[in-house]
Amino acid sequence: MKIARVIGRVVLSKKDGNLPDGFLLIASPLCRSEIVSGKCAGSGVSSEQPNLVVFDALGARQGDLISYVEGAEATAPFDSPAAVDAYNVGIVDFYNYNRNL
Amino acid sequence: MLKQEMQIAKIVGNMVMTHAHSSVSGNALFLCQPIDENGAECGGIIVAISPFGGGVGSRVLISTDGSAAREYVGDKHSPIRNSAICVLDD
Numbered sequence: 001m002k003i004a005r006v007i008g009r010v011v012l013s014k015k016d017g018n019l020p021d022g023f024l025l026i027a028s029p030l031c032r033s034e035i036v037s038g039k040c041a042g043s044g045v046s047s048e049q050p051n052l053v054v055f056d057a058l059g060a061r062q063g064d065l066i067s068y069v070e071g072a073e074a075t076a077p078f079d080s081p082a083a084v085d086a087y088n089v090g091i092v093d094f095y096n097y098n099r100n101l
Numbered sequence: 102m103l104k105q106e107m108q109i110a111k112i113v114g115n116m117v118m119t120h121a122h123s124s125v126s127g128n129a130l131f132l133c134q135p136i137d138e139n140g141a142e143c144g145g146i147i148v149a150i151s152p153f154g155g156g157v158g159s160r161v162l163i164s165t166d167g168s169a170a171r172e173y174v175g176d177k178h179s180p181i182r183n184s185a186i187c188v189l190d191d
Contacts, residue, residue, distance in 0.1 A: 001130075001148040001183055003116075035132070035146050049145075058120055067118065067130075067148050073167035073182040077122065087180045090121025095132060097114040101158050 001089055004029045006064045010053055018083040023056040025088065027068060036097055056088040065092035108135040108144070109189065110163045112155055116148055124171075124179030131155070133163050133185065149183035150174070161185035 008026035012019075029049040054068045057077075066088045074087035110133035118125060128150045135144040147163060152173040155161040163183050164170075170184040171177055 001181065002145065003148065029145075032134075032142070032145050058122075067116070067121075069180045069182045071167070071182065073170075073180050076167065076171065076180050077178045079178075089180050090118035090125055093117045093119055095114055095116040096157075097132060098157055101111060101113050 001067045001069050002029055003035060003065055003067050003092060003095070004052075004054070006060050006062055006066055007051070008062065016083055018081060020055070020078055020080075020082050020084070023059065025054045025056045025060055025066070026051055027054045027066060027086075027088075030065075035095075036099075038097070052086050054086040054088050055082075055084045058088055058091060060088060060091050065095075066090070067092055106165070107186075108147075108163045109137075109160065110135045110147065110149075110185075111160045112151070112157050112185070113146070115157060122180055124174045124176035124181065128152070128174060128181070131157065131185065133161065133183070135163070136160075147183050149185050150181055151185040153185065153188060155185045155188045160189040162187045162189065 004027035010024035075082045112131045114132040116130040167182045170181045
């Protein structure tokens with residue numbers, strides 16, 4: 001599970017039957033320096049990692065911090081096989097980074 | 102490519118999510134920083150559950166096996182992937 005910032009949304013007019021119903025968010029993963037400094041990428045895209053589209057069933061808004069999971073575990077919450085690569089596990093309220101560890 | 106192996110990591114913080122998947126409630130979420138053999142940080146921060154008592158400041162072994170994490174959580178529909186499966190002594 002990694003932390004990312006929601007920077008946009010994707011709306012599909014037509015979709016594959018295997019894609020379950022829900023929101024699709026554009027998320028920009030936070031690199032370590034952003035998490036450490038707490039100065040997360042509010043608006044722009046500053047981390048080196050590419051943005052990704054995350055399936056979301058919780059209703060995260062733009063600017064929220066979410067924690068997403070990739071791979072086979074992204075399809076675990078669905079009963080039927082789902083064409084989902086990244087799943088939004090939860091909306092992060094806050095996190096503590098202990099600097100002197 | 103997703104990393105599929107176990108990593109030594111140190112737990113550097115924790116995270117709170119009130120609005121999350123139902124299987125996450127009741128499990129503490131920790132920010133884990135993968136480290137190599139002489140303690141230097143390598144790789145990005147991973148969020149993992151720690152069912153075996155690893156707390157902030159302890160060094161743990163992070164596994165990316167989702168089926169093990171689903172067993173610890175007790176929900177076969179849980180999207181949790183990383184879990185701290187043991188706490189290193191030294």
